[in-house]
Structures are given as structure tokens and as C-alpha cells.
Amino acid sequence: MSPPLLGVEEEGQSRVSSPSVECISHNGLGIRERNYLGLSDFCSVDSSGVPDDNGNNLNLKATELRLGLPGSQSPERETEHCFLNSGKLDEKTLFPLLPSKDGICSSFQKSAVTGNKRGFSEVKGTIYTEKKWMGHGAVPDSQSLQPVSHGKYSVAQASVKKDGPANVVQEQPCTSNGTKVNRTDISNNSSAPTANRAQVVGWPPIRSFRTKTLTTSSKNNDEVDGKPGPGTLFVKVSMDGAPYLRKVDLRMYSTYQELSSALEKMFSCFTLGQCGAHGTPGKEILSESKLKDLLHGSEYVLTYEDKDGDWMLVGDVPWEMFIETCRRLKIMKSADAIGLAPKAMDKSKKDC
């Protein structure tokens, strides 16, 4: 299971800035390097054997606080991965690794996985309260609370502030639970506001509409490698012999046919160029239909690398399953595609 772990840590590190504020507050220092270590500490804390009880507490706490939490996908996953690192099978059931779609049936799933429904200020309210607990130092497992709030924080920081009735309803239980604690810590807060500045309600002063819209936008425009959002799914497409790669958004298409046509158009220039360079037999001008033949027919085969790192032939599984597992695409020469496409074996090994 090492690749996923590595993947997690990379992802975690790519998120170094998110819990950094958290770490500043806990350590009381403003040194950024510290935070970086603090972050990896976080992940390793989870991956080293966290005692069952703590793990469960983490889990349950996370569930409680998460109910209806709006959040972006990536931090969700990160937290999920970290929890999984502690090797809890229960967590798997609570946090299934399905990419969330808007139409998720089970509401529990919704709240646990997507967390797309809860008001940001609720989380803030809870983190705020948690922070108070830590500030008091009266909480026995402050250590275990730390990672939770880290997790909370990384969820919260990308989560969306939401005005809405749900807000008020859910805020009340939180604040009433921590009322007394809130009180004293508000005054503490004003004298020692260095703690947890980004967890404070209403700071930075950005309209909740803007925060929500930007969260959706950044999901859609996310082109970072291997970080697909629900809106887009960009994967690299390479072609044998082409000088550079392209990227396609798999969510733009709904069938293999559409993908195939798009790729044809994208790579037509390379095919033409290539054939020109090698001197196509005959002076035929390559038309789109010829191109199709090239791709569909003998010369090229469309393959993809799936989550497990295996190269598979495109077209075997249903489209939806395909886009979930596809990591990159490759337009291979059929000669190289032996073992993938039975057709390819029959074809000659001519270049273009």
C-alpha cells in the first residue's frame, strides 16, 4: 500500500500552507518551516499506530463535526487518506473513496464524504470551541485533538461560508455547548489574538458569496496534475512521435466516440506532420476520414493508464467507470500495442 501513502504525503505537502496557520497557532511561532514539519508530523501521527480509542475518537469527532460540512474535494480526500493511514477499516465504511457526485443518494454519505452541505461558520464555531478547549489545556487528549482540528482546519479552510437557516440552527447547539468557554476565551482572544487567526468567524472579511463562488470556480479550473475536481478531469494525452503532449478534460465528453473525435482533431497535426516527414506513399492529402482510419483502424490504438498503473485498451469498460480510473491517455502505434489490442497484432510494423 505504499504508493497511496506516498501519494498522500505528497498531497499533504502540497497542502502545506493549509494547516500552517493551525501550526502557527499551536506552536505560537510564526516560522513557516516549522509548519511544514508540523504538517508531516500530522500525517505520520496518523499513520503510526494511533491507539484504537484515539483513532475512534478522531473518527467520531470528525463525523460529528463534519455533518453537512461544505468542503472541496481535495481536502476531504487528504483527510480521508490520513485517516486510512491509521489502518482503520471502520473509517473506510464511513469515508468511502467514491468521488462524490452531486446526486449522492445516501445522506450519510453526503455528510461524511462530500461534506458539501454544512455552513462554514458552523465549523468555525466548532473549531473555535475546540480551540478554546485547547487554550484551557483542560482537555486530556489535546494531542489527539490537534490532528482533528488540523483535519477540520484543512476541510474548513476550503469550505464555504454559507448564510442560511441551517447555519443558525446548527450554530446554536455548538455555541451553547461551549458558551462559558466561549465567553472567557473571547476576552482571552482579544488579548491574545495570535491564536488561530484564520479560524475566526468572519475573517478575512470576504463576502460569503465570493468565497462560495471561488471555491466552485477553482474546482472547475483545477488543472494541477492528478488533482481532478468534480468539474473537470484533465488528463495528459501523449502520442508516439509527437513532440509534446496535450491535455483533455474527460468531463467534456460523455462517450468514447466524442473523446475519440476530439483526440483526432487534436493530434491531426502531428499525424500529418509525421507522415509528411517520412514521405507518405502517394500524394494523398490526409482528410479527417483518413485520420479516423489512422486512429480507429490499423495505425494507432488508444490506451490509458489506470489507477493501478496498468496500460489498458480504451473502450472496454462503461464510460463513467473509465473516467474514474483513467489517469493518462496514450495514442500508441499499434505495433507497440501488442498485448493490449488483438487487432494490432495483425498489422504490419511499418512506421506511419
Next chain:
Amino acid sequence: MNYFPDEVLEHVFDFITSHKDRNSVSLVCKSWYKIERYSRQRVFIGNCYSISPERLIARFPGLKSLTLKGKPHFADFNLVPHDWGGFVYPWIEALAKSRIGLEELRLKRMVVSDESLELLSKSFVNFKSLVLVSCEGFTTDGLAAIAANCRFLRELDLQENEVDDHRGHWLSCFPESCTSLISLNFACLRGEVNLGALERLVSRSPNLKSLRLNRAVPLDTLQKLLMRAPQLVDLGIGSYVHDPFSEAYNKLKIAIQRCKSIRSLSGFLEVAPHCMSAIYPICGNLTFLNLSYAPGLHGNKLMKLIQHCRKLQRLWILDCIGDKGLGVVALTCKELQELRVFPSDPFEAGNAAVTEEGLVLVSAGCTKLNSLLYFCQQMTNAALITVAKNCPNFIRFRLCILDPIKPDPVTNQPLDEGFGAIVQSCKGLKRLSLSGLLTDQVFLYIGMYAEQLEMLSIAFAADSDKGMLYVLNGCKKLRKLEIRDCPFGDSALLEDVGKYETMRSLWMSSCEVTLGGCKSVAEKMPTLNVEIIDESEQMEFNLDDKQKVDKMYLYRTLVGHRKDAPEYVWIL
């Protein structure tokens, strides 16, 4: 003193359009008051609870345009609970019952229900213009009612509202006979729209000057719309994603080139950066560019775009432009007056997108700068002092350092001197928002120098009551003061309660004021509503006057306590 017949005075007053001036005119004498009130058509009410609709109607029977603001400013940042108030229905109901021929309604931070919209649409024959900013409580059904019933609708402008999108066919509800649209802005709607209906609507609206689309309008529809409306002055693009080699994109390029009147561009809610070159032809004429909802646009593509915009006067951008990008702005946009830099990732510290350097560059290059909203990672006193020297014309200066109590990272000092330089240099400063590590000293400077200051926002600042006192004593023109998480207590609050009657409102949350202090203000000043907002049910259990108050909002009013406050709001 009346040397002229009323009609002449009325004609003279027609030239006086500013609200402040008309208010002054009405105070001169009884006869001027009378003439002014009958001729007044536009009324601005900054706090909907300061007056009642009945009194408004009684005083201004000729009312045609009403602007109302509801919730306090900090409601934008989730500091005010959801159902605190600001309901527009009673206003529309009262106006509907009267003989007011309402034509324009502009609302900000109010709760607007579908019922209100429906009533509005059916009650005023000549209703022409609806502008909703940061409002909530309505769905696309309400919009459908407006579309269907307002036969002479010219303007439907929805800015940053929380709309429950039922994905209905509200656009289709505009009847075929509706050809009067001048402005249509539905960028904030999140759901699908009927693209065919939209195209037909635009086709039959020859006067359409402003069109702002939402994310659901794809590029090829945009191209069709632009072909039908080359007269547009203000365009908001929804989705701008397409293959640059496609037919639709080529058509778009042609369509855009025909739109020679576009001066204002916004949107790009979804953007494919490699398609931006189509926009270049219109960039040279732009005076307003709003890319603050386009995080997909950054780096070189963004800079290249900006380099084409030499006439820009207002720029709203995300901080992914970086200091370097701001340098490009400084070199290119010599006419720049207003700059807003929003954070693209507000909660991720360490992504130092813009710092004091960017601001200094802009201030050096854009000397006409007078309005600033700047979210940054850090700020130094030296930078602020330089900015103050470069740009003495600031009217609005709002600085938000993402870490609210961060000192000057170079000197480790508070930012008192920097802000002090700003208020000292910018004699016309009307609005100021502070952040960073600040002591009482900055408030002394503000009290001393900020003579024109009307609105001040303070958070996590000051050491003692002195800070608040400096401001209350010094800023004679102060109208709105909003404070959160500062150590200001009762002695500051109670020092000069009469001052609050000269102001629109005061907000204090997470400060040191106590219940007793607030009660004292309420007792001494019956013309103020002093509201305590406390959702934690604490107020029920603990009525101790020494109890610190979580949120207090007080405002002057002519109509006493409001009747629509929820349970957790206690009006003293």
C-alpha cells in the same frame, strides 16, 4: 423667504440631484421643505430601520426611486445571524397600498422573498428597474414574476445575491412584447438558463447596453448573443471555455470585434486561458475590468491581457496576479482610479500572492488611484508611507492583511505609522479599513487627521478605550463605525452618547462592552435602537449588567423599536 413662485423653485431643485444636497435644501425653511418634498423623486435610506415606509410615503408622495439598505455591513462576513432582519416585504406592501408610482427599487443586504417580488411586479405599472445587491431569500420563481409582469422593465440587475435557483424558465417569462431591456445581469445565478429564450430576449432588446451572464451560458451562446447585440457597453461573460481551434471560437472572435462599444468587462466564471486572445481587440477601450471571479486566469496570460488595457480606470482582480502582475498594471494602466485585489485562497497562509511590494508599484505607476481594496499577506510601514506620498487622493482605503494582527515584518513594529501617513496625506479620505498589528496610536492619528472620514472598520486592534475615544472625538463626519475584537469597553462607549445620533450606526462585537453599558446608552438616547444580538441563550440565563455583550448594533431611528426582530435580538 420666497421671491420666486413655487414652480420656479421646483425647477431649480430639479438640478439638485445629490441626496445630501436635497436634504440640506429641505432644511432651509418651511416653504422650501414643502416644495422639495413634493418634487423629490429619488430617496436613499441607508438603514431601513431608521424610518418607516408609512412616513416615507407621507413625506414624498412623488417617490419614484427608492434605495434601501438592510443588514449591517458585517453581515457580509457571517457576523450577523441569518434572520436578523432587513425584510423588504413591509416596504413593498406599504408602497403598493399607497398611490406611489414606484419605478425603481435598489436593495442592498436585504431579505427579499418571492412574495415580495411578486407583489412588486404586480403593484406598479411603470416599474422599470430592480437592482439587488447581496440580498437573499428569493428564488428564480420571484424573478419569473418580475419578468412576466413588469411590462416596461428596463433593468434587472442581480449582484452577488444568494438565489435559490429552481432552474425554472424565468427567462422565458419575459413576454414577446418586452423589448425595453437596457440592463440584464444574472451572473450570480448558479443554475441553468434557457439559452434559446435568452437569445430571443437579446434579439428583441435593441436598447440592451449591459448584459452579464452566468456560468451556465457557454461560449457558443455568447457568440450568438454578441452577434445580436453589438451595441453592448457592459459585458459579463459566463463560461469562457472552448477549444481554441473550434468553429465557435472563430465565430466569437468575429463577434467580439464588432462590439466596439464595450467599456466594461467582467465574469469569466469558467475560463480557458488560451482563448483570451479573442478579447484583445476590445481591451483597448475598457474602463472597467473585473476578473475577481476568474481564478483560472493568472500568470502570463493574465499579464498579457492587462497589457492591452491601457485605458483602465477600475480593476478588480484576484491576488494570483502577484506583485509582478501589479507591476504590469502600474506600467500599463495609467488612468487607474480604483483597484481591488481579492484573495484567491484566503485561508491558505503562505501563498504570498501579493505583498506590500505590489501596492507600492501600483501607487508609483498609477497616480490617479483613489480607491483601494487590498487583501495581502503582509504590509510594512515604509510601504504605506510611500503609498501615501504617491497617492494623496485616496477616498477609500481598505487594507486587509490576512493575518489580522501581523506587524510590519521588517521592523516588527505595529502599522500605526503607516496608516497614520495615509490619513495625514489623504485629506479627502472617506472610508478606511484597518488591519495588522495596531495600537492606540493609529487611532490618535485618525482622530487628528481624518477629517472627512465617514466610515471606519476596525478589527483586532488597539490597546485600550483611548483608541475608540480618539476616533469618536476626532472624526466629526463619522457616520458608520464598525468594530470587532477590540478592547473597547463601557467607558469608551459612554463617553459621548450624543455622538451616535450624528451617525448612522455603530457595530461592536467581541469587545469589552457590557450589558449595563449598553443599557445606559439606550436609556440616555431614546432616539437610538440599541440591539444586543446573542444567539447563545445566555441573555435569558444571565441578566447581569456586568455581562459582556457579544454583539451590539446601535443605530439612530425615528420610529423606535422594530417589531420584526427575532428572539435572539434584544432591543434595549
